[in-house]
Amino acid sequence: MTGGVQAGAAPAGGATPQPRPREPWRGPAARRLARRLITANETWTLLALAILVIYFTVRAPREFFTLSDFSLIAQNSAALLVMAVGQTYVILTAGIDLSVGSVLVLSGVVAAEYYTHNGGAAAGTGTVWLGAVIGLAVGFGWGAVQGFLVAKAKVPPLIATLAGFGAALGVSYLVTGGSDISSMPKKLTSTIGLASIAGVQWLIVISFLVAIVFGLILAYTRFGRYTYAIGSNPEAARRVGINVDRHLIKVYALSGLMAGAAGIMSLAFFGNTTIAGHATDNLTVITAVVLGGASLFGGRGTMLGTVIGLFIPAALQTGLVIIHVNQYWQYVAIGAVLVAAVYLDQFRRRLRERA
Amino acid sequence: MAEPLLEARSVTKRYGHVQALDGASFAVLPGEVVALIGDNGAGKSTLVKVLSGAIRPDGGEILVEGEPVSLSSPVDARRHGIETVYQDLALAPDLDAAANLYLGREIYLVPLLRVLNRSAMRRSAVSAFAELGVELPDVSAPVATLSGGQRQSVAVARAVAFASKVIFMDEPTAALGVVQRGRVLDNIRRVRDRGISVVLISHNMPEVLAVADRVEVLRLGRRVARFTASEASLEQLVGAMTGALTTEGEGGVK
Known part of the structure; x- marks a missing residue:
């Protein structure tokens, strides 16, 4: 949403170069840019993250802002980031997906089952790929079903995905009998799970690639624009001929697909199915999206905001540990920040409606 | 009379036990502003929805430039060059x-x-x-x-x-202040001057007389009168809306 085009629409005569305004920062284009920066949620979120980083860096100069800590944070957050990408789309449509953590587990469990029946730790590259595709397909399918419930059966997203959350976890326990499957293929754990490319772990590379690609899709393609339009005013979208139901199903399927991808990443990282470890992933992910400036009423938010929003709790957690404050304070702090973020959103919305 | 760009012939639509349209007819001629007026419940919005493809009629015919068409969605209507400005504007x-x-x-x-x-x-x-x-x-x-x-x-x-043919405007000034109303009426004239016909649905009779070329009146789901705006008076319009005056020959109240 840059204002660059009008700024460039100055007289195109060419012969006499227009004198540049003496104070360009006071020109209308600069003012517009400044206004947009101030009103953009990402600006504030980024500011909050920067303040945290600066604070912890000052308090523990040698410990906090070192590359190893940053990459540790990013590595621990990789699966969450991928799920947050899908969640961003869902929240932009004024929906919510509570199922992500369980879908992660289910996708991982199904892939792990496939691996144990096809060579286990010694499975070949082809098997590893096929298992990953199966995991992705499980997530995609699960998400699509939830999308169908939301779009066609008109079950509220909160309920449809809460049901999906429970059911996916239940199926995971049924498949495994309650005990985690370990002994994953070496070809999976030693590559995606541990290896680096140019000094950066694969998990980080994958998660950021996913965020960038789907961030670009959100900002620059019709799919992204329809997502915003449906969250903003579904009736308007319907009247201009957008197939709202089909788009919603795609968005929930995308969120499921992302959870499936996170499931494979988690398998690779931990080397087992971590069935009991993802009960609050949904809340972490939703917190990230909302902290990133997305409105739960739909229509507003960006991928950049989500990425920043995800790293605020992560930075807080690492920082509190480093400065020897009981790290459980982070949950209290995040709760307060979350309420503040949503209050600010409401406040500005009211202000805007009055204007 | 020129061939209508868009025409409804004896359109019927029933919602449960309510007969919203009871053989309603309506015509839009090329390059005109035609007002569609009627009391609350006369069937204006239903007729507009039928003609803009938002709902399907139970019976009757819709013709675009004399050809019978079936408008099963707003997208269909748009393909025929018919656009609608909804009262709630339908913007994101x-x-x-x-x-x-x-x-x-x-x-x-x-x-x-x-x-x-x-x-x-x-x-x-x-x-x-x-x-x-x-x-x-x-x-x-x-x-x-x-x-x-x-x-x-x-x-x-x-x-x-x-739009290449017809624009429906459903109560375009209802939510606006005086100055803005004037602008909207200017907009309507400009659109007509570009050769696109405008159907104005309004409750505001002075506004209708100021901007419309013709007026068609609906009552109880059917057309009861047609006027040339320059020859019509406020009293005639109100009379036709309330049933005191019927000029249309196509059958009275059953």
Whole structure:
């Protein structure tokens, strides 16, 4: 949403170069840019993250802002980031997906089952790929079903995905009998799970690639624009001929697909199915999206905001540990920040409606 | 009389035990502003929805330039060059004016990947607004930040940009102040002067007489009178709406 085009629409005569305004920062284009920066949620979120980083860096100069800590944070957050990408789309449509953590587990469990029946730790590259595709397909399918419930059966997203959350976890326990499957293929754990490319772990590379690609899709393609339009005013979208139901199903399927991808990443990282470890992933992910400036009423938010929003709790957690404050304070702090973020959103919305 | 651009013949529509349209007829001639008036419950909005493809009639015929057509969705109607400016405007408040103008009809930079050409859409939105004489402070600001009149202009500009035959305007001035009402009426005249017919649905009789070329009156789901606006008086319009006056020969009340 840059204002660059009008700024460039100055007289195109060419012969006499227009004198540049003496104070360009006071020109209308600069003012517009400044206004947009101030009103953009990402600006504030980024500011909050920067303040945290600066604070912890000052308090523990040698410990906090070192590359190893940053990459540790990013590595621990990789699966969450991928799920947050899908969640961003869902929240932009004024929906919510509570199922992500369980879908992660289910996708991982199904892939792990496939691996144990096809060579286990010694499975070949082809098997590893096929298992990953199966995991992705499980997530995609699960998400699509939830999308169908939301779009066609008109079950509220909160309920449809809460049901999906429970059911996916239940199926995971049924498949495994309650005990985690370990002994994953070496070809999976030693590559995606541990290896680096140019000094950066694969998990980080994958998660950021996913965020960038789907961030670009959100900002620059019709799919992204329809997502915003449906969250903003579904009736308007319907009247201009957008197939709202089909788009919603795609968005929930995308969120499921992302959870499936996170499931494979988690398998690779931990080397087992971590069935009991993802009960609050949904809340972490939703917190990230909302902290990133997305409105739960739909229509507003960006991928950049989500990425920043995800790293605020992560930075807080690492920082509190480093400065020897009981790290459980982070949950209290995040709760307060979350309420503040949503209050600010409401406040500005009211202000805007009055204007 | 010229052949109507768009015509409804004996259209019926029933909702449960309510007969919303009871053999309603209506015609839009080329290059005119025609007002569709009637008391509450006369069937105006139902008729507009039928003609803009939002609902399907139970019976009767719809003709575009004399050819019978079936309008099963607003997209169908649009394909025939018929656009509607809804009373609630049907804009997406979080998108900017340019995005709203092209919503559902995007211009692509890379068509294969559905990558939007945002600058092209913004440019032609700017010229579309300029042609209508609409001044927007910033076409890339969310529509929610615009005033009521500006939002209305965006909705009208969208209809004008894509309509080739007829634009329906459902109570376009209902939510506006005096100055903005004047602008909307100017907009309506400008649209007509571009050769697109306008159907104005309004409760405001002085407004109707000021801007319309013809007036058609609905009562109890059927057309009861037709006037040339310049020859009609307020009393005649009100009389036709309330049933005191019926000029239409196609059968009275059953």
